[in-house]
Amino acid sequence: MTDDKLIIAEIEFKSRLWVGTGKYKDFAETKRAIEASGTDVVTVSVRRVNIIDKSKENLLDYIDPKKYKILPNTAGCFTAKDAIRTAMLAAEAGITKLVKLEVIGDEKTLFPDNEATLEAAKVLVKEGLIVLPYVSDDPIMARKLVEIGCPAVMPLAAPIGSGLGIRNPYNLRIIMETVKVPIIVDAGVGTASDVAFAMELGCDAVLLNTAIAGAKDPIAMAEAMKYGVLGGRLAYKAGRIPKKLYATASSPIEGMIGS
Amino acid sequence: MTDDKLIIAEIEFKSRLWVGTGKYKDFAETKRAIEASGTDVVTVSVRRVNIIDKSKENLLDYIDPKKYKILPNTAGCFTAKDAIRTAMLAAEAGITKLVKLEVIGDEKTLFPDNEATLEAAKVLVKEGLIVLPYVSDDPIMARKLVEIGCPAVMPLAAPIGSGLGIRNPYNLRIIMETVKVPIIVDAGVGTASDVAFAMELGCDAVLLNTAIAGAKDPIAMAEAMKYGVLGGRLAYKAGRIPKKLYATASSPIEGMIGS
Amino acid sequence: MTDDKLIIAEIEFKSRLWVGTGKYKDFAETKRAIEASGTDVVTVSVRRVNIIDKSKENLLDYIDPKKYKILPNTAGCFTAKDAIRTAMLAAEAGITKLVKLEVIGDEKTLFPDNEATLEAAKVLVKEGLIVLPYVSDDPIMARKLVEIGCPAVMPLAAPIGSGLGIRNPYNLRIIMETVKVPIIVDAGVGTASDVAFAMELGCDAVLLNTAIAGAKDPIAMAEAMKYGVLGGRLAYKAGRIPKKLYATASSPIEGMIGS
Amino acid sequence: MTDDKLIIAEIEFKSRLWVGTGKYKDFAETKRAIEASGTDVVTVSVRRVNIIDKSKENLLDYIDPKKYKILPNTAGCFTAKDAIRTAMLAAEAGITKLVKLEVIGDEKTLFPDNEATLEAAKVLVKEGLIVLPYVSDDPIMARKLVEIGCPAVMPLAAPIGSGLGIRNPYNLRIIMETVKVPIIVDAGVGTASDVAFAMELGCDAVLLNTAIAGAKDPIAMAEAMKYGVLGGRLAYKAGRIPKKLYATASSPIEGMIGS
Amino acid sequence: MNITLNGEKKEVPDNLTVIGLLESLNIQHPRVAVELNLEIVKKDGYATTTIQEGDSLEVVSFMAGGAAGIA
Amino acid sequence: MNITLNGEKKEVPDNLTVIGLLESLNIQHPRVAVELNLEIVKKDGYATTTIQEGDSLEVVSFMAGGAAGIA
């Protein structure tokens, strides 16, 4: 499938599995997990430089920006204002114009604040950033974000770190019918079959972190996720057999999703 | 995972994806699909040699028994007697003592006749065959088959060719608690996430045919299934994160909602 | 729906909710739960009369056989022989020719031994009993039981006392396509929506015990189950709207079950 | 459960099943369905009086506002402005201060425009209306609506008229953890088990229209829904048994399989 | 004079009050609401509010219409 | 003489009939069933069936016990 490319804002992505860098034991484990995942997109947060402890290592000494597309995120921002500030600083740092925009609406569940996300996205798009917004699986919000210039949308599969997998494939289907930009499932998946299922639904990529970093063996899970995405994408392109109550049944069961 | 070997009756299997040879356009497509799947186990039926048309090609000219483990099956048998006869002939043909035992109970749904299967298995085990029985997902029948000497059990995920995927993971779980032999999911899966899920449940292998041969692009689907099995097995070994209603929830969810 | 009668072996059943008598605090609670459930069918076990403690009350002093159809069961039998003996004694006791035949295959999961159940059913049908067999959700076994003279079949929804609900509606659907006798879901349901769903699938009745007796408030749950069965049956007869991805979608999602 | 009252803004609701008046054959059928449903809450739209055809009957000649709580809705409004105007006119009509606020975001799927709904709710609450907003199952939006003074929230179960049932019980659970006002599931349910399940989740009421009006026999389905709500609510209060892989399993299942 | 009533042009006598209009259409007052040039007319204003040439009126009431979105 | 009743050794008078046994235990006849040495004793045989030294009897009735498998 060498011609099956994911392109967003003229940037070509080799991998449909995007990974985070949080929650690992150390940078060495982070590096090995990222390598095992086969990804070329790594999301990072934007934080104050540690002034006191200068010895502290830097993530980017392990994750070479020449080798990986760095996707700064506004994780931890609870207002549009903070998210805008963080995103602008990320852009100024000079590695990329890409930003994964997050405005968290609730500390407990980490659900996004869709309204504030839209408000921040409007500003950042005007500022020339390539804004990939993390939102709930709401087709109307997805459409508004695309209308104001987001080149992709990142709906959640389930609450961040929940590992519940694709809780509402119906909404993802409707989002894909509603907007014609790449859909990247962001957060909530737990295992390889979840990401395979996301790809089989027609999603264009999956971003995850906890499912790998939180696994007993993060390196093995990273590799598992790589295969899950490859398998799911190939299956989607291959055109699966219809579901039937049994093979000789006359009519297919069309409720493929969720069933 | 070089040490993650599947061994049945002292035979070592490299692949956990086993495939059938039915329903392909021609032997060339069969060969390419099998190669794309990465399998080393191919199941074949036992049929009368075509006397009239001698020109007719032979499947085994395409699938080299030196390269692949040939697993004869008793597909199409509706009685214990026919299945025994077919299995004995397969063994006499001299390639292998392995047999995938099937006694079909209903032409429409192709559900197995568990009782007749058990009866045939008793005879064939005594005759020295390595009997891998296709049965419904019934833990009691699985236990009886193991008790009479079957080195593995092959419960269905869903009706043959239905593409419904793992309809009752609970029964598979109970079967795995009940018997301590390899469990090979046989029939009913439809796509890569199905096989990944089967492996994540702890099943040891998956056998399928229609899901690949019936796909719009069988070669691509064969590759998809290869990745699905690899990803699912790796995820199973890696130890997934627990499912929670949200990441900060104190206790894993107890499957009370939506499950 | 005064004309919506359930008739098995010429016996007319007013209620489609059948209940057990086990696991209650005392007979008074049993009586109140049974009354709240609105049932007219009560299943009871067959046990040795207590010789020593003559004072011990008798269940049937609370559950009047003139008011309720008594359905003796062979609960606790692990062999065809014991089940036959128990069923024959139940019949001899002179209240009814009905028997709920159970031959348990595994003490841990209480899964039925289908083979032994069939063997016992053959004998008991010949002896003139009205045999209602508890079996796994296996269409082939259901057909064999009907062929030898069972006027109804009682497949499990899920393991006894598990409260998992209808784990495999697909198999129940296939059973209903395969045999044309009443299907009574026996065991595994946990709550009102489970029994409603069973009825909506087209099942003819539901038998349960633990779900009521094990609830925090058994009397309230008994009433809940009454409404669940009434609602589910009415909905089945009323003819539900098709499932669609959204109302204006052209084609219905036909995978109503399990989806 | 005489003490199990639903109270919103000091108004006491006898029924937890609320119904719409659209899509019926005629007012006579509407009346009969509403009576069969046992509801005391009927939602109606606000439309221009027919000037030309004076003969035209009036819905409220059939649905007596003394007998039923009339819940005007802003169905068909696509902007906050129109919804506000419609709601204010409804209030001015002098029957009630209640309004079911809807601002539709997409004609095809009838998904709500959450942002616009919030904007309209702010105005209407200030104007002294009792605003019950129809929104997607977004906990953050639910919280915002409660913060600005909505005494209840009406998240969708699935797209209007889809009949898909509760697509994401997880989000409903999180909404119930996030806000402490009554949750009324609005739209998307298809049959009795769906409403029973909604009540078992802990939702306070269900509003539906298509599932009844679109059924082959609307009167029977209305009665089915009545029982579904009664059964589900009773089961929720009764305290169901835990789900286990099988009865003797030591721990409740943690929703890792099949869920 | 000419007015717009529920979106349609209509000729009505001069110096017509809202109540006069409703009665001329024999619309029962209760359960309707009236909007005059996008402003709601309170019930107690029906008698005193006079309609002018070119005014736009909306007279609405409750109709069958269902759950969310079903107009 | 000695018999086994419901699994327990028991001493009973000689020449005891089934009906005699049930009455001595004051067990109501209806709703019970009796098995003598693995053979069911029909109700109309209670009076004529005499118990012998060493016989094994089962006297059963209906008890609380639930859905599938719940003993």
Added chain:
Amino acid sequence: MNITLNGEKKEVPDNLTVIGLLESLNIQHPRVAVELNLEIVKKDGYATTTIQEGDSLEVVSFMAGGAAGIA
């Protein structure tokens, strides 16, 4: 003489051995199995087993055929 081969009547020369039959049909010996009147003929018996008038033979081999039930 006449025999039944794979369900079809066939005329073959007298005193034909199984190996003779297979060669006359030019069927490679490996990977086939032969059943003579419902009895399997072991490979080492091909040369010594003579076919009689009216015998019924089955000659089978491996064919495409898939997972469970797919003939």
Added chain:
Amino acid sequence: MNITLNGEKKEVPDNLTVIGLLESLNIQHPRVAVELNLEIVKKDGYATTTIQEGDSLEVVSFMAGGAAGIA
């Protein structure tokens, strides 16, 4: 003079430029971003931007941090 750097009070020499500050902290210029009193300082302004008494500076860079919401 006193400034606030990444939320902490700090004493620094007078007439210090942004570049001077970064070098004194030996922070590599690439991959960091600087905010001076809530205004971003462009890289080409580091040398010419002088810090004043009481200024508040933020110096940020990329850190480990994951998918949505994981700070």
